Amino acid sequence: MSRPSPRTCLPVIAGLVLLLAAGQALAREAGGLPWSAGRARETCTARGKHTPRTRVVGLTGGIASGKSTVSRMFQRKGARVVDADQLARRIVEPGRPAYRDIVRTFGKQILQRDGTLNRKRLGQQVFADPKKLAQLNRITHPRIARAARREIRRHRAAGVPLVIYDAALLVEAGWHRKLDKVVVVSVPQKVQVERLAARDGVSRAAALQRVRSQLPLSAKLALADHVINNGGSLKQTQSQVNRLWRALSAR
Numbered sequence: 001m002s003r004p005s006p007r008t009c010l011p012v013i014a015g016l017v018l019l020l021a022a023g024q025a026l027a028r029e030a031g032g033l034p035w036s037a038g039r040a041r042e043t044c045t046a047r048g049k050h051t052p053r054t055r056v057v058g059l060t061g062g063i064a065s066g067k068s069t070v071s072r073m074f075q076r077k078g079a080r081v082v083d084a085d086q087l088a089r090r091i092v093e094p095g096r097p098a099y100r101d102i103v104r105t106f107g108k109q110i111l112q113r114d115g116t117l118n119r120k121r122l123g124q125q126v127f128a129d130p131k132k133l134a135q136l137n138r139i140t141h142p143r144i145a146r147a148a149r150r151e152i153r154r155h156r157a158a159g160v161p162l163v164i165y166d167a168a169l170l171v172e173a174g175w176h177r178k179l180d181k182v183v184v185v186s187v188p189q190k191v192q193v194e195r196l197a198a199r200d201g202v203s204r205a206a207a208l209q210r211v212r213s214q215l216p217l218s219a220k221l222a223l224a225d226h227v228i229n230n231g232g233s234l235k236q237t238q239s240q241v242n243r244l245w246r247a248l249s250a251r
Contacts, residue, residue, distance in 0.1 A: 053156070054152070054155060054156040054159075054160055054161060054162070054163055055161065055162050055163070055180045055181075055248070056152060056163045056165055056179055056180055057079075057162065057163070057164050057165065057179060057180055057181045057182070057183060057248060058164075058165050058167065058170045058175065058176055058179040058181070058182045058183065059071055059074070059164050059165065059166045059167070059170075059183045059185070060166075060167055060168060060169075060170035060171060060176075060182065060183070060184055060185070060220060061168070061184055061185030061186065061187075061217070061220070061230075062168075062187070062189075062192055062211060062214055062217050062220075063168060063192065063196060063210055063211060063214060064187075064192045064193075064195040064196035064199060064207075064211075065185045065186065065187045065192060065217075065230060066185055066187060066195070066230040066237070067166065067168065067185045067230075068083075068085075068166070069230070069234070069237065070183075070185050070228055070230060070237065070241060071083065071164060071166045073237070073238055073241040074164050074241060074245065075164070077241070077242075077245045078162075079162050079163065079164045079245075080155045080160045080162070080163045080164070081163075081164045081166055082148055082151045082152055082155075082163060082164070082165050082166065083166045084144055084148065084165070084166060084167035084168065084169070084170075085166070085167075085168065087144050087147040087148060087151070088140055088144055090147065091140065091143045091144065091147060092117055092140070093116075094115050094116060097143070098139055098140055098143050099117070101139045102117065102122070102136070102139055102140075105135055105136075105139065106122060106125060106132070106135075106136075109121070110122045110125065120200065120201075120202075122136075123200075123210070124206075127206075127209055127210045127213045128209065130213070133213065137169075141169075141173060145173075148165065148167075152165070161249075162248060162249060165179065168214075169214075170182070171215055171219065171220050171223055172214070172215050176223055181225040181226065181248065182223060182224050182225050182226075183224065183225065183226045183227070183228060183244065184217075184220045184221055184223075184224035184226075184227050184228070185227075185228050185230050186217060186221060186227050186228065186229050186230065186231070187229075187230050187231045188231055189211060189217070191231055192207075192211050193207045193208050193211060194207075196210060196211065226244055226247075228240045228241065228244065
């Protein structure tokens with residue numbers, strides 16, 4: 001691709017398309033994501049100089065796939081990580097708009113004594129009812145998108161070359177279309193269920209229900225640019241991350 005003329009070079013910000021229950025209305029509320037469509041393009045400074053832009057790589061996988069472990073490995077290698085789950089926890093703190101909407105929708109029974117959300121109790125409701133899960137997504141996803149946009153802009157302004165956007169629902173929300181690369185962390189379903197039951201203190205049946213409430217792993221793998229098999233040892237996973245880091249860091 002030829003370089004654009006300095007006179008016509010403009011920042012490119014792609015629109016966010018959320019392919020969830022809220023459809024186009026939710027997408028309008030969420031606004032654009034902070035990365036350009038197209039891959040490995042250059043951006044332009046105010047003076048028209050060409051500089052390599054920040055590359056945003058999506059990291060996703062099924063629940064309890066070990067995605068957070070892989071994310072931390074990338075972070076130790078030098079990547080900046082924007083964690084959608086951390087953003088989700090932040091936006092539902094007491095007093096915030098999302099918190100009020102969730103309490104209004106699901107009732108005060110999903111609160112703990114200190115007024116914070118009881119995520120386990122809320123999860124029991126939404127993972128057992130697709131309509132309730134869609135309601136929760138409509139409340140949280142646009143706000144997570146806006147928070148992610150701010151974080152990535154901050155990293156871009158600082159000249160960070162590589163940002164990992166860690167999001168379990170990356171593909172479900174349609175965000176994979178706007179990223180430079182998509183990395184999927186893969187584990188056998190049996191391992192997912194065992195890890196989830198141990199991590200969250202739920203039964204195997206409840207863990208399986210949560211796994212099945214998400215998009216099948218096969219659908220995510222079909223859209224992946226890179227796959228990390230996290231069903232083995234940590235050493236094996238680290239080896240895969242090291243190889244992928246070299247590939248993603250190459251200019």
